[in-house]
Structure formats: structure tokens, C-alpha cells
Amino acid sequence: MEFKLHGVRGSIPVPSKEALKYGGNTTCIEISNASFQLIIDLGSGFQNVKIRKNIPKFIVFSHFHHDHTQGLPFNSAVFDPDNQFHISSALLNRKEIIKTLKNSFSPPAFPLDIMENNLNFNIMNFDTFKAAAIDFFTIEKITLCHPGGSFGYKISSNKKSIVYALDHEFGLDKDIDNSLLKIASNSDVVIWDGMYTMQEIKDKKGWGHSSIEDGVIFHKKSKVKKLIISHHAPERSDKDLDSMSKTILPKGVFFAKENQKIKLT
Template sequence: MEIRFGDTLLILDAGTGIRALGAELTEVGDPVRATVLLTHFHWDHVQGLPFFHPMHLASSLLHIVGPADRDEYVEQRLARQMEPIFFPVPFHGVRAECRFTAWREGPLDVDGVAVRVFPVRHPSRTVGYRIETPSASICYVPDNELAGGRYEVPSDWRRRFEAFLAGADVLIHDTMYTADEYERHEGWGHSTTQQALDLAAAAGVKRLVGFHHAPERSDDDLDRLRRTLGPPTGSPDDPTPSDFSFSYAAEGDELHFG
């Protein structure tokens, strides 16, 4: 997923889809300047990076941000998947100029774009991002278990999370499971669509985009699931249906602001 604002390019995570983006960027012919915001280091969020063509061009400048205690730890974790037994080109052999930033706490300034970060409920250290531009606020939380599971978060985590999301123009959130599926996968670090709808209502966002689909889910499955959903209520204390738009993410979707 990518966010473009003027000359600024933000890439959210680096799964296998980043390969096609890399081909598109290099076909234009201009040097690639981009910031890659990683939510965590599970394979489905980093495995495309070795195949991202700008990584192998000396003209590229890539700033890679991820949750870690030290900047060098971000580089070390990414380098592991490019060890010789796994990949023919070692990480230190890429030609792009790469800078690494470990998020620990506080906001980030990425080429003039304000980026806020919030720890979420998922196995291993994982974060969500809020990106603020003059024209839109976008929250990206692809892996997050809203109910159940055991995670080291404060008792007021939910309240603080809703405040982090409050009023966003777009919330892109984990909707991996149906309610029945969640009963079998509690603690795996993912949410249901209905849970995400209720979160979006409570946070007062303007648009929710369901994300991180179960791998076996087809487009027809998502269409059927969309028709079965109940209205979001926000909280048990406020059962009034909320007014915001909802859709499931699809490959090639574009949203434009301002």
C-alpha cells in the first residue's frame, strides 16, 4: 500500500505486493525516494522487500522505519531473510542508499508529513500508524486483535487507541475473521469485521476499509460477507447506528483527497 503527497512517497509494509510497485516506480525512470513504514517483521509484511527493484538501484534512497529498540535492529531483522541460504543477494549487497529508524516512542516527521505511531495487540512487537497530511488523516492498522488474547498493553489501551484514531478520514483495519472463525482463532492477533466496524463508530472515523483478508477469501466471499453485516453501534452505551462508509480493500483501489 502506498500514500503519495506531493513528492513524498510512503509505502506501508513490504509484503509481496511491493514487487509490482517497484516495477512501476522504476519504469518511470526517476530516482526513487521513499519511506517504508513497517508495522512489524512477520514475513507477510517484509518478504517482498528483497524483490523491490529500487533496492537494487544505486539511485534509490529508502528510509525504512520499524518498531525496534535501536536503529540497527531494523536493519538486522531485515537482513536475516536475505542470508545466503534464503536469498542470493545479501542485504549488504543492495545498491540503494538505505537509512533505518527504530520507532520507540513519540511522533515521526517523514519529509514534512506527521506520522504518529501506536502499539497494537498482535504477537510480536507491532504498531499502527496515523499519517497526517494537510488534506487527509489516514490510520493504518493491518494486524490487531481488538478482543481476546493476552497482550502486554495498559488497562486503558482501548480508550487510548480510540483517541489515536479519532476523526480520521480513513481507517484501514484488520478484518481477517468472521465471528465463527474468530472463536477458533482467538489469540492469533486478528479481528472480525464487526469488531472493526464498532471500533470505527466509536472513534468517529469517516471511512473504514477492511484489510488483511484471510488468504482463502475470494472476492465473492467478501461480497457475501458484506451483505451479512449488522450496523456498527460504537459501544453498548450508544446503540445508535453510525454514519460512515465501509468497504473491503481490493487490489488497485485508489482514494483521492484534496
């Protein structure tokens, strides 16, 4: 199993020369092996995902804020009749997902109604999605703390696992943090929401994101091998991230970089 980060930015894409090294696209991660392709969240990074033919394709949403959905109609592979996508989210049921995507991607919000006559989208309740994926990977949902709700996921295949935990506010609900810690403890990689610094988060309580320093604490507590801090704030420059990499990130903790590919063997 391997994964590739196609978007590592929170809130809004950043087409800036200050963000060339870590990348300016919003959240999108691709997890795959020879037999399947799974994409978690369709931020603007989704435009760069190469959809592979002749293997099952899965898409799952943590939640439906714009930075996690805005890339959906900008990858032409979703309109290719040869491609079928199993689509779901633990946050909403099938009907609600259809309604939500239709609202975002139909007039007046978008020129076309992408849900109308799009036979490529097989939108499912989460339990049905989980069952459809079982021959390829297992997916467990993780409740997170975020305005309007968000679900993280643990993806496991061939004894390797990745925990995706965006968007989440660490420290707001002990029970939720403890369950996240439990599920992450025996995984290989955790993708962590580090939108803010400890200083910045002081007046952002209830905004639904964690800090970079929280990620360092979580890495130590969970003993996870690799913790990747993502969902970078739009104003966070390459220079800031490089400097914090040196000063506050311990061994095993990294800042997510667009186009970064990691093999779990």
C-alpha cells in the same frame, strides 16, 4: 494526499481465480502526494509499487512477519542507486531492523545478502525517521496487540489523516483499544485488520487479528468517515467478500481491494 492498496491479503499470497477481484498479494500500502512517497509494509504487493524518482521515499514496517516483508527484494527500484529509501519501524531500533532484514534476506534464507553494500537503504531509529519526514507528513506510532508486537501508524498531511492498524487483535487489551479509538476518532480513513469473521475468531484467541464484525463496531464507535477492512484471510474468496459486503457492512465500511486508489481532498 492519496493512497493506493497494493496488497490486501494476510499470511500468504493467494494466486487463485477466487481472489482476482479483491487481490491475492500480501500487505502493502502506498501513501503519497506530489512531494513524497511512503510505503507501509512490504508484502508481496510491493512488487507492483511504482517508485518515483526525485522525491523523498519512506518505508515503515508495522512488524517483520513474512507477509509484511516478503516483497522487499522483488521491486527492482530498491537496487537502483538513484533511489534512496528512509526505512524504519517503531517496533525495532536501527540495529535490530538491520539484523532482522539481514536474517530474512541473506543465505540460506535468500540467495543474496541484500543488506550488504546496499547504500540505498537509510535505516533509522523511529524518532530520526519521524524527524526526517516532518516536512512532508507527520507520523505517529500506535501500539497494537499482536504476537511479537506490531505498531500501527497515523499519517497526516494537509489536514488529512490515515490510520493503519494491521496486525491487531481487538478486544484483548482495553487500554490499547482505547488509545487506538482515540487516535482514530478524528481521522479520515482507518485500515482495519479483519482477517476473521466473528465465528472464526472464537478459537483464534491470541493469534493477533481482529474480525470483520469488530471493524463494524469500531467504525461506529470511532465515527471515522471510512473504514477499510484488509488483511483478508487467504481462504476468503471474492464470493465471500461480495456476500458479506451486502449483508454485514454498513455505509462507510468497505473491504480493501488490491489496486484501489483513494484521494483524500
